[in-house]
Amino acid sequence: MRLIIDTDTAGDDCFSVLLALAHPGVKLEALTICNGNVAFERQVENALYTLEAAGQGGNIPVYAGIPKPLMRPPLDAAYVFGLDGMSDANFPQAKQRPEAKHAVDAIIDLVMANPGEITLLAQAPLTNIGLAVAKEPRIAQALKALWIMGGTDNGLGNVTPAAEFNFYVDPEAARMVFQAGFNISLVTWTLTVASSEMSEADLAAVEAMETPLSRFFTTVNAAAVAFSRARYGHGGTLHPDSLACACLLDDSLITASEACVVEIETGGGLTRAYSSVSSSLLPDQEEADPALGVAGAPNARVIKAVDSAKFRRVLTDALR
Numbered sequence: 001m002r003l004i005i006d007t008d009t010a011g012d013d014c015f016s017v018l019l020a021l022a023h024p025g026v027k028l029e030a031l032t033i034c035n036g037n038v039a040f041e042r043q044v045e046n047a048l049y050t051l052e053a054a055g056q057g058g059n060i061p062v063y064a065g066i067p068k069p070l071m072r073p074p075l076d077a078a079y080v081f082g083l084d085g086m087s088d089a090n091f092p093q094a095k096q097r098p099e100a101k102h103a104v105d106a107i108i109d110l111v112m113a114n115p116g117e118i119t120l121l122a123q124a125p126l127t128n129i130g131l132a133v134a135k136e137p138r139i140a141q142a143l144k145a146l147w148i149m150g151g152t153d154n155g156l157g158n159v160t161p162a163a164e165f166n167f168y169v170d171p172e173a174a175r176m177v178f179q180a181g182f183n184i185s186l187v188t189w190t191l192t193v194a195s196s197e198m199s200e201a202d203l204a205a206v207e208a209m210e211t212p213l214s215r216f217f218t219t220v221n222a223a224a225v226a227f228s229r230a231r232y233g234h235g236g237t238l239h240p241d242s243l244a245c246a247c248l249l250d251d252s253l254i255t256a257s258e259a260c261v262v263e264i265e266t267g268g269g270l271t272r273a274y275s276s277v278s279s280s281l282l283p284d285q286e287e288a289d290p291a292l293g294v295a296g297a298p299n300a301r302v303i304k305a306v307d308s309a310k311f312r313r314v315l316t317d318a319l320r
């Protein structure tokens with residue numbers, strides 16, 4: 001599998017990259033950096049350092065993308081991941097430097113030069129992907145698959161009751177991407193909460209492995225542990241980006257999915273970035289309200305359930 005990861009590299013974003021690097025069937029073609037979790041330049045450094053920590057420094061190009069959302073003020077999640085996004089670990093600067101080419105152009109060039117070959121994992125706000133498809137609409141068909149971590153499946157968000165971080169930061173970009181005609185699989189925050197938790201015991205087992213990557217994981221995850229303790233009273237952590245990556249690497253993790261119509265609210269106040277996910281449990285919308293007309297065709301495969309124990313094993317094994 002030839003893979004690009006679009007990432008706001010901090011915390012779990014790093015672990016998702018490690019998962020991809022650990023998989024023998026994956027050729028990681030590029031990391032592209034999008035605005036999101038922490039200061040943009042920090043995220044570029046975090047991506048470079050993660051590659052170095054995995055012994056891949058200098059082997060995978062890193063491209064800087066769009067440093068802020070299309071229409072909204074920037075928003076970060078440093079309160080979860082630390083100011084540097086790495087639990088304020090003060091890692092040294094990696095030797096590898098970012099490429100001169102813009103991430104949006106790198107995505108377009110890689111995808112258009114290799115039609116039907118490239119899978120893209122979008123684990124950040126969708127600014128880079130939205131602008132890439134605006135600049136070159138043919139990437140929607142030329143990309144083999146677009147995996148997105150974002151949104152909710154009609155459940156509680158993690159920024160507002162209605163919205164998840166990646167979509168909330170740049171709802172206009174998210175809307176553009178879901179309307180562009182990509183072959184989308186969606187891993188939501190709702191699924192993340194249900195199935196991606198590394199418990200305190202899981203995290204202790206990782207720490208006890210005492211490998212370079214387990215130490216990296218434990219150090220980078222420390223702020224999320226502290227956040228979880230303060231907010232929820234336990235030290236388990238959620239791993240949305242790793243879950244999305246694990247699903248794309250191994251379909252057998254997925255135990256239920258549904259083809260859905262996914263739409264992103266851009267006009268709402270309370271519902272800014274709410275992701276409306278159609279459901280077979282609902283009546284046909286033209287019957288429920290004729291004014292709505294017939295629903296459009298599904299535009300995404302929404303992952304509904306995964307083998308959570310297997311996910312935790314896969315993540316742990318990647319750190320051995």
Ligand code: RIB
Pocket residue numbers: 008010012013037077123124149158164165166189240241
């Ligand atoms: O809502 C989860 C997403 O936003 C993840 O991609 C994580 O990086 C976060 O901040």
Ligand code: CA
Pocket residue numbers: 007008009013036037123124241
């Ligand atoms: Ca992310």
